[in-house]
Amino acid sequence: MPKRGYHHGNLRQALVDAALELIESRGPTGFTLSEAAKQAGVTPAAVYRHFDGREDLIAEAARQGYEIFADLMDFAYQSGQPSALKAFEATGRAYLAFARKYPGHYIAMFESGISVNRTPELAAVAGRANAVLERAATDLSKHIPDDRRPPASMFSAHIWAMSHGVVELFARNSPGRASPFPPDDLLETGIGIYLRGLGLIRPDE
Template identity: 85%
Template sequence: MHKKRGYHHGNLRQALVEAALELIEAKGPTGFTLSEAAKLAGVTPAAVYRHFQGREDLIAEAARQGYEIFADVIDFAYQSGQPSALAAFEATGRAYLAFARKYPGHYIAMFESGISVNRTPELANVARRAWDVLERAAEDLSKHIPANKRPPASMFTAHIWALSHGVVELFARNSPGTQSPHAPEDLLESGIGVYLRGLGLIDADN
């Protein structure tokens, strides 16, 4: 049983977002009502509408805040791997998995709620910032591939994002019936390794 959240004047909006994140994690993005979020935040349902027009607006704000964290986490991982392009690239893949584990409510709001990143300019901008970090890492690494064999950086990025997302969805979030004999980190690392070997970016015996 959840306790009502206390809040101070001026931070009701954030209290509602935090309540929504808790409910999203527990029930999914469509498994709760605005009234439940209000109750968890310790306010009346009417108070919610002073800040959000509906549940989707509330989830969109949770997603925006998630992308802010995600972009920072990805950028930190990228910077930590410098000056090695390979280390920086691999670090961003691991950071994706770490983010999904540490911030499951945000992750669901971002990727599983059906909320478009183009819902608001603010959401679109921060989602682009996260993508740009991944694309920069891909560009750094793909410079080592002859131009005629080099995939576009956006495709490179999309492949790794898809691989990371697939590992998270199937094996890192306790999805029913998807037990793997391998740790998600190992699956991701070996998958990226196969991909990079295929592009000739790492030696076959690595």
């Protein structure tokens, strides 16, 4: 079998790509570094030139996932402009879209037990993703009277939690969980109920 990592000159990325495939098929604890090396077509010893252990490899997969995630969130936010409401709703939908399109990255980011503070680089890009949603919340909360306005960080955390819950319970084939409604509809109506409660959507919208 040819050494794919050596052949294309990017062994580190070949190992990350291999890890993502294994994470998606077996979970973040369901493979060894040796198996990741075999998947990438290199020797186990070659892994340690780039990663100290499996958690370091998963952390890099998570970091790359957050880069993609932050870009998608930012694109969604920009696509909804100049409407603060549409921009905010778009960032919520982007969460669900990311989980569907990049399941390996999603698992590395949110289900592996790897802290976002494991490395400064991981913390920075995770913060960038969160900042997009918080910026959208800040824009939208300007329409709420001061005495009813929640902090933007709380506002964004509510939507993040709602999005994450829909993904975990209904969009990732959780055993024993089923919904008569598509995940997209659950998220959209959930966000709608939340925003109506804040007075940002009229009851008949």
